[in-house]
Amino acid sequence: MDILLILLLSAPIGFLGALTGLGGGSILVPVLVALGVPVKYAIAASMVSIIATSSGSGAASVKQGISNVKAGMYLAIYTVIGAVIGATLAGYADQRLLDFAFAGFLMTSFLGLRNHFREELPSARTQDNLARRLQLEGAYYDRALKKDVQYKLSRPLLAGGGMLIAGLAAGLLGIGAGAFKVSVQEHVLRMPAKVSSTTSNFIIGMTALAGASVYFASGFLYIGLAAPMAVGTAVGALVGGRTINRLTNKTIKVVFLITVTYLIVQMLYNGVAG
């Protein structure tokens, strides 16, 4: 296996991961497996690269004030617990069943987002008491729309349940589960797409750290894979994190939908081919 090849492949995937909030792991794993890397090694290394994507894009978007740190920390409770449980259960789960389950999991995100395709910003909704107590609201300057955007989030408990499922899938499949996280944040919390993508990247780093610790202990983490992947995705994510605020939310959704479509096909293929 060639370290330089892995590094060059990882950079555009890091860029895409940062732009869509997917984390990049879902894209990297099938690419590495196609190159002949054993799947468990690919998953373990992908967990490390997800941390790089999250740190790279998170650094830019947190500073720009797009990420909602409070919402991110609140939701991380659920994703980290889910990831630890999922990674612990991973040794007992059937991989083909998981591929099918995840394809279905992604389809929900796809269909849900398609319904909101024409919506640049989510429509206002009355904030519930818990969301108010948790101070789940925010504001950011949208460069593409050239205006300040203020938003209030709602239904934090339901979103927490969704995030627990996302964390579980992340731990089981060795991915960031960003597609599902983004979907939960946009549909349940009513978070604007840009805030959702960047907050998802912020959370994914913590989820991936929990998952990576399990793969580290399992002996599946190989330096020759993880190091170049981390470098490539970090560079890609830094560029992606700085690009995101120049694009409209609709553009981000288009990129997201194309990527999710590819992932659904890939997961179904994996499930059928075994």
Place this chain on the structure above:
Amino acid sequence: LTVRSEKVTKSEISEVLIGGLAVSVTVEILGILAYYGQSGTFNFDYSPQWQMTGQNFFAYAVKLLSSVAIASPTALMALGIVLLMMTSYARVFTTVLYFLFGKNLIYTVISLFVFLLLTIALIVH
């Protein structure tokens, strides 16, 4: 948190992320270049020298840091990965501190809980 202190918090979190990422990526690149300089190739295999494993992540990190003076290229790359993972960990700790100093009790407790969960995940296997 006031609007001003919240901006400071976000700036500090961002600096932890960018600083940790820059250092870890630099160390990894140095490791990759050192490996190329030593072996004349970018190829690697799945032998134990390329494996990064242990039961306690912090014990592994301390062991790696204590032997950094005699570092091999693979140890340098491993150090980069450890630093990257610690960056994510440090970000949560930074968030705890700033919510604490900002006297935001709810988010101090929430971020501290996430920090403890991650600590347990890195130690207990």
